[in-house]
Amino acid sequence: MIDKKTLVLVASPKPYRYAYKAVEMLLDNDMTVVAYGRRPGKIRDLNFTTELSPIDDLHTISLYLNPMNQVPFYDYIASLNPKRVIFNPGTENKELQNMLDSLKIEWEEACTLVLLATKQY
Numbered sequence: 001m002i003d004k005k006t007l008v009l010v011a012s013p014k015p016y017r018y019a020y021k022a023v024e025m026l027l028d029n030d031m032t033v034v035a036y037g038r039r040p041g042k043i044r045d046l047n048f049t050t051e052l053s054p055i056d057d058l059h060t061i062s063l064y065l066n067p068m069n070q071v072p073f074y075d076y077i078a079s080l081n082p083k084r085v086i087f088n089p090g091t092e093n094k095e096l097q098n099m100l101d102s103l104k105i106e107w108e109e110a111c112t113l114v115l116l117a118t119k120q121y
Contacts, residue, residue: 004083005031005033005055006031006033006060007058007060007062009062010037011043012064018088018113022088022116026062034049034058036052052076058080060083061082061084062112063088084105085105087110
């Protein structure tokens with residue numbers, strides 16, 4: 001699979017959370033992963049970033065935030081200019097999707113875990 005640098009927004013250090021599983025599966029598929037966490041955390045050797053810093057050559061943002069909690073991240077997401085944003089189940093947000101359309105950023109309502117498992121990532 002081609003490396004598609006991915007930001008997981010917001011990562012969790014709890015193994016039962018889907019965001020955690022997504023980070024693990026991305027790493028298993030040799031993707032470059034940036035994991036943003038609200039608090040410091042770690043999955044394997046990957047430390048979470050807790051600052052909204054620029055990310056060069058970002059391909060994908062995989063969202064694990066409900067629509068209400070996405071609002072403070074709108075400007076950050078736009079500033080990163082990713083090639084696509086994945087709205088995982090429960091994160092669907094027409095307001096953000098309309099904003100992405102206006103910025104010509106692709107988005108899809110999908111599951112990162114399924115996309116990786118079926119080699120469609």
